Amino acid sequence: xxxxxxxxxxxxxxxxxxxxxxxxxxxxxxxxxxxxxxxxxxxxxxxxxxxxxxxxxxxxxxxxxxxxxxxxxxxxxxxxxxxxxxxxxxxxxxxxxxxxxxxxxxxxxxxxxxxxxxxxxxxxxxxxxxxxxxxxxxxxxxxxxxxxxxxxxxxxxxxxxxxxxxxxxxxxxxxxxxxxx
Amino acid sequence: xxxxxxxxxxxxxxxxxxxxxxxxxxxxxxxxxxxxxxxxxxxxxxxxxxxxxxxxxxxxxxxxxxxxxxxxxxxxxxxxxxxxxxxxxxxxxxxxxxxxxxxxxxxxxxxxxxxxxxxxxxxxxxxxxxxxxxxxxxxxxxxxxxxxxxxxxxxxxxxxxxxxxxxxxxxxxxxxxxxxxxxxxxxxxxxxxxxxxxxxxxxxxxxxxxxxxxxxxxxxxxxxxxxxxxxxxxxxxxxxxxxxxxxxxxxxxxxxxxxxxxxxxxxxxxxxxxxxxxxxxxxxxxxxxxxxxxxxxxxxxxxxxxxxxxxxxxxxxxxxxxxxxxxxxxxxxxxxxxxxxxxxxxxxxxxxxxxxxxxxxxxxxxxxxxxxxxxxxxxxxxxxxxxxxxxxxxxxxxxxxxxxxxxxxxxxxxxxxxxxxxxxxxxxxxxxxxxxxxxxxxxxxxxxxxxxxxxxxxxxxxxxxxxxxxxxxxxxxxxxxxxxxxxxxxxxxxxxxxxxxxxxxxxxxxxxxxxxxxxxxxxxxxxxxxxxxxxxxxxxxxxxxxxxxxxxxxxxxxxxxxxxxxxxxxxxxxxxxxxxxxxxxxxxxxxxxxxxxxxxxxxxxxx
Numbered sequence: 113x114x115x116x117x118x119x120x121x122x123x124x125x126x127x128x129x130x131x132x133x134x135x136x137x138x139x140x141x142x143x144x145x146x147x148x149x150x151x152x153x154x155x156x157x158x159x160x161x162x163x164x165x166x167x168x169x170x171x172x173x174x175x176x177x178x179x180x181x182x183x184x185x186x187x188x189x190x191x192x193x194x195x196x197x198x199x200x201x202x203x204x205x206x207x208x209x210x211x212x213x214x215x216x217x218x219x220x221x222x223x224x225x226x227x228x229x230x231x232x233x234x235x236x237x238x239x240x241x242x243x244x245x246x247x248x249x250x251x252x253x254x255x256x257x258x259x260x261x262x263x264x265x266x267x268x269x270x271x272x273x274x275x276x277x278x279x280x281x282x283x284x285x286x287x288x289x290x291x292x293x
Numbered sequence: 294x295x296x297x298x299x300x301x302x303x304x305x306x307x308x309x310x311x312x313x314x315x316x317x318x319x320x321x322x323x324x325x326x327x328x329x330x331x332x333x334x335x336x337x338x339x340x341x342x343x344x345x346x347x348x349x350x351x352x353x354x355x356x357x358x359x360x361x362x363x364x365x366x367x368x369x370x371x372x373x374x375x376x377x378x379x380x381x382x383x384x385x386x387x388x389x390x391x392x393x394x395x396x397x398x399x400x401x402x403x404x405x406x407x408x409x410x411x412x413x414x415x416x417x418x419x420x421x422x423x424x425x426x427x428x429x430x431x432x433x434x435x436x437x438x439x440x441x442x443x444x445x446x447x448x449x450x451x452x453x454x455x456x457x458x459x460x461x462x463x464x465x466x467x468x469x470x471x472x473x474x475x476x477x478x479x480x481x482x483x484x485x486x487x488x489x490x491x492x493x494x495x496x497x498x499x500x501x502x503x504x505x506x507x508x509x510x511x512x513x514x515x516x517x518x519x520x521x522x523x524x525x526x527x528x529x530x531x532x533x534x535x536x537x538x539x540x541x542x543x544x545x546x547x548x549x550x551x552x553x554x555x556x557x558x559x560x561x562x563x564x565x566x567x568x569x570x571x572x573x574x575x576x577x578x579x580x581x582x583x584x585x586x587x588x589x590x591x592x593x594x595x596x597x598x599x600x601x602x603x604x605x606x607x608x609x610x611x612x613x614x615x616x617x618x619x620x621x622x623x624x625x626x627x628x629x630x631x632x633x634x635x636x637x638x639x640x641x642x643x644x645x646x647x648x649x650x651x652x653x654x655x656x657x658x659x660x661x662x663x664x665x666x667x668x669x670x671x672x673x674x675x676x677x678x679x680x681x682x683x684x685x686x687x688x689x690x691x692x693x694x695x696x697x698x699x700x701x702x703x704x705x706x707x708x709x710x711x712x713x714x715x716x717x718x719x720x721x722x723x724x725x726x727x728x729x730x731x732x733x734x735x736x737x738x739x740x741x742x743x744x745x746x747x748x749x750x751x752x753x754x755x756x757x758x759x760x761x762x763x764x765x766x767x768x769x770x771x772x773x774x775x776x777x778x779x780x781x782x783x784x785x786x787x788x789x790x791x792x793x794x795x796x797x798x799x800x801x802x803x804x805x806x807x808x809x810x811x812x813x814x815x816x817x818x819x820x821x822x823x824x825x826x827x828x829x830x831x832x833x834x835x836x837x838x839x840x841x842x843x844x845x846x847x848x849x850x851x852x853x854x855x856x857x858x859x860x861x862x863x864x865x866x867x868x869x870x871x872x873x874x875x876x877x878x879x880x881x882x883x884x885x886x887x888x889x890x891x892x893x894x895x896x897x898x899x900x
Contacts (some may be wrong), residue, residue, distance in 0.1 A: 136483055151420050188607035194424045194444060197483040234811060
């Protein structure tokens with residue numbers, strides 16, 4: 113079964129924008145954010161959530177694929193959620209972005225060394241091995257993950273899990289941090 | 294008496310918190326999970342109005358809030374009660390009504406177990422509230438109440454729901470007790486209602502206002518929420534800019550004022566609709582470009598520059614991209630605009646609106662609201678009833694309405710001279726709104742005459758609240774415009790579904806509205822003859838010790854005009870058939886309908 117659905121290489125698109133939302137760490141907050149996207153018809157490309165250095169707040173990183181005017185409306189609607197404290201919209205140029213890929217690939221005597229070589233090239237890690245399978249961990253920029261996915265498509269992908277994107281502004285780069293109004 | 298430092302249980306603390314917030318009246322309905330909170334109500338000075346359905350309690354709280362400007366409070370139990378109150382919450386959300394709704398919830402250990410009368414209330418109401426919260430400890434109740442009132446009444450107002458599990462208010466639970474204290478401020482780092490309009494954008498707005506030749510002030514409900522009627526009048530008079538008042542803003546500017554063009558939109562009058570269409574500057578003041586006002590958005594006010602003043606940043610650019618965006622409170626913005634105009638030289642420095650005003654008065658003369666009086670032997674014309682009701686009632690009468698034809702006629706034919714005299718369901722379009730909203734309004738403003746204009750379909754949805762009115766001695770008056778049909782749907786079927794009438798017939802006499810009203814403790818009259826309308830209204834206005842219902846038997850086939858067909862451009866407005874130009878639309882004017890198709894609609898056959 114191919115769990116990638118052929119979409120592995122299609123995650124980094126031209127209109128993709130990363131919205132970093134700092135929220136008060138309240139029960140049901142993720143549901144509020146997800147519900148807002150669902151009821152207003154905004155599509156989420158990827159989502160990552162975890163507490164910040166201050167456990168009273170969490171950072172939600174949402175990747176959306178929208179045009180500018182809709183992005184503006186999404187940000188404004190997000191601010192209407194009472195527990196949303198700060199929002200930053202990050203473009204690829206002014207942020208450091210990372211994703212994590214875990215993938216289990218079926219191997220044969222012929223393909224095993226080829227795959228190991230590819231993992232080396234991409235600076236990934238083999239985290240589990242059996243006679244006929246390898247599990248690979250790879251982190252990096254979204255397009256690097258895309259590229260690795262493309263070369264893996266020649267092999268037997270058993271199972272694949274790609275994390276939501278997380279992002280921080282580049283040091284020294286001023287990113288407008290929008291405050292709740 | 295201060296209870297600071299006294300040990301209270303959660304139920305006592307909840308009621309004490311409401312008292313601290315200055316709540317005068319709770320509209321509610323008790324039940325299992327909220328029982329512990331109903332016990333301390335007995336000892337409270339807060340009045341509790343026992344509705345007959347939780348939806349009624351919610352609309353009463355809305356009516357109270359509309360009429361008084363204070364937040365309405367409703368309280369119901371868990372499960373089905375919480376789902377019954379979803380409609381009023383959605384109604385309040387769409388019309389920006391400050392509301393605090395308290396729902397009981399099953400005890401915390403039972404949450405998530407599909408317990409008796411358990412629903413995920415915060416989940417269900419998330420998309421129809423400004424905010425909601427599930428309180429999980431008795432000691433958190435005061436802060437939750439404080440925050441709810443703060444959020445409901447600041448910024449763009451709206452409904453806030455507090456879900457209270459039974460165990461934290463239970464007098465028998467030792468963990469439900471804590472030392473009472475009420476917070477002095479709220480701790481909401483993510484909630485900062487917009488401080489005020491910024492001077493630069495107001496200055497840009499004023500520049501456009503000084504030189505516009507065909508300006509229109511497009512006034513919405515936000516002006517009333519901002520308590521801005523008085524400054525609006527000063528701004529209009531100084532700037533000589535004509536005003537249209539949307540369905541949510543009727544009363545924000547006196548209808549008798551020469552600058553008031555009336556209501557725009559799908560059933561707005563010709564002049565108000567066309568003034569917007571042909572304006573060169575549209576100043577949207579607390580209005581939100583609702584589809585019922587804009588019609589086809591691409592064809593809405595095509596030549597106008599737009600100044601948008603609204604406290605909710607998300608309304609700016611949501612439908613129409615403004616040329617100048619003023620985020621903030623409407624009343625503050627209008628004060629700043631007044632200052633700006635004065636600094637620019639005042640009214641004498643404003644471009645002349647004379648040709649524009651002449652054009653507008655030409656339209657007003659050519660296309661006034663009009664209807665044909667019923668022929669002898671026919672049932673009443675609803676417009677005639679409303680004219681008589683308007684003329685026979687005090688000028689500061691509070692008028693509430695349900696949803697449908699009667700709502701549009703009420704808005705069209707009433708003369709609103711004061712703010713907060715018109716209460717209706719604009720955004721959600723909730724049938725059955727008028728009777729409970731009238732009860733809430735009258736509870737808040739007991740010295741005012743309150744008339745609920747209702748349709749027969751609407752009446753059957755919430756009439757049981759007349760029992761509440763009788764029992765609680767809240768003497769509202771109901772003008773039932775009974776046309777025997779779901780009139781607005783029937784009108785659409787006539788105009789857009791080739792007169793194929795599907796499931797819209799109710800009949801005038803089933804149920805017998807007079808007997809039904811009498812059974813609920815009301816004085817009730819039936820009027821069929823135009824000559825009886827005035828005298829019966831006078832009789833009803835004399836009765837102040839119980840609710841009154843007048844069953845006005847109205848003509849079934851009357852249509853609301855003007856009308857902009859749904860999805861059409863405002864330029865396609867259909868005026869009353871008597872005003873249609875033969876050359877433009879002969880088919881409408883001379884349209885003949887086979888009498889056999891009309892059957893029992895025919896006026897004379899009705900009685």
